[in-house]
Amino acid sequence: MVDAVIVWFRQDLRLTDNPALTSALSTNAPIIPIYILDDVNAKSWKIGDASRAWLYHSLKSLNKSLDGALQFFSGDASDIIPKIIKETKANKIFWNRCYEPWRITRDKKIKENLSVSCNSENGSLLWEPWAIHKSDETPYRVFTPFFRKGCLSAPPPRIPLPIPSKLNLSRTKIVSSVSLDDLSLLPKTPRWDRDMMSYWNAGETGALNQLNEFLDVGLKGYKEGRNFPSKPHISRLSPHLHFGELSPNQVWYESQGAGAHHKAETDLDHFHSELGWREFSHSLLYYNPDLPEQPLNKKFLNFNWADVDNEMLDRWKNGRTGYPIVDAGMRELYATGYMHNRVRMIVASFLIKDLHYHWRLGEDWFWDTLVDADLANNAASWQWVAGCGADAAPFFRIFNPTTQGEKFDPTRDYINQWAPDSHTIKPIVDHSVARDRSLAAFKALSQNEQ
DNA sequence: TTTTGAGTTGTTCGA
């Protein structure tokens, strides 16, 4: 009898361009595909509610692609993995690397205690974080040199692997496995996930369709159009990329092939640089594991944030601030699990610089409500807006929510879609007063320093 | 080795 091998699916819920799966298949041994929901090691960064609903559908899709052979587990992966190996007598385990600090710590521990050999590969990033650094071997803190000099002059990303022509799957049921439904990823009541997921098509097929649609209608004019929430120039690939329903490599090379039009270079370069920001965020988190909790610029530890008034915070969360572009964004988020990038910046600026609340409150809300919630991107982006992150917006760059709405939603299509009644709500803050207060708080911080 | 200029996403003020 041939020994079986384990493929541990994590944030790589696809068959195409999956290095761990391809390597496992090359052993010619039967494959035992598993997924573990590990809320134990994740502690405070366990997967948020909106993302769980997405994950349910993504796993369902993957299981279908694996002809129902995927086996599910719930609990501490460092306990579960050795048990599975013992029971199945598997002689090797394959996985694609994850980069959240708690996963790195956990996986390292698992690897050290394994009784069988382990094959970990890169299935989630174009360049490994440790491969990109300055000539003095310290990590970059500014995006442009990180991307141009660090990434683009490094060896190019892996060419995507083809979908395996044949799967050799083990059907032996593991005793401690549970059903997908037993993972309790969907909300009980009310079932808000149904409306939310009606905007999406989770899973590998949905991801590839979304990519093709973007390349067809969105890439041309991307550089300019991406700023306008009612235009079709957004990829909407972030949740698919987060769960690994497709790889950044597929996106990188497919978009390269699709760019045969006027100004293609500019649009394609800009789109690639957005993938570069994803790499940059992961690099920042890799070199600064406390990025989700602590300001990168430690000066901001002394920042005088306002005490939280829960009614005001709820008005921000529910989209009842009286600023239409802010309310539209927050309601889009709550309804769909997603928000347009430009609008994310506007609502984040509003929380931080108009309400003067700590950026972590926004980070936490996004973590729970986004289907693309990603520890690296979320933490790096909130810190960027707050001015305490890497290559951050200067603190005095304070968005005027009225001007931003007029500039980026001039037809009011986006506002009318999500918050047509917002103009009837009395604004909860006077922007010019709030702006002055923010500038004063920042000035006090600078003086405090000396 | 030191200097210099540039760096995702803005707003306001005053000439």
Added chain:
DNA sequence: GTCGAACAACTCAAA
């Protein structure tokens, strides 16, 4: 109405 300056401080690489 238009336009340039100011709003801070720091990173990085080329000169």
